[in-house]
Amino acid sequence: MPIYEYTCRSCGENFDQLRNVNDLDSDVECPKCQKKNASRKMSLTAAARELLQQLTASSSCSGRRYG
Numbered sequence: 001m002p003i004y005e006y007t008c009r010s011c012g013e014n015f016d017q018l019r020n021v022n023d024l025d026s027d028v029e030c031p032k033c034q035k036k037n038a039s040r041k042m043s044l045t046a047a048a049r050e051l052l053q054q055l056t057a058s059s060s061c062s063g064r065r066y067g
C-alpha cells in the first residue's frame with residue numbers, strides 16, 4: 001500500500017497515511033485533532049501535470065475564436 005501525505009485543514013497538522021488506492025476518497029482522520037478534515041497533498045507528478053495543463057490551455061486558448 002502506498003503512503004500518502006495529508007494536511008489537516010483544521011489544525012494544519014501534516015501526517016502520512018497508508019492508504020489503499022480504493023480508499024483515497026474516504027475520510028482521513030487527523031492524528032492530532034481527530035477531525036476528518038484532511039486534504040491530500042499534491043504529489044510532484046500531479047503538480048507537474050497541472051503545470052503542463054496550464055501551458056497547453058494557454059496555447060489552445062490563442063486559437064480560440066469569439067462568436
Ligand SMILES: [Zn+2]
Nearest residue numbers: 008011030033
Ligand atoms: Zn488536525
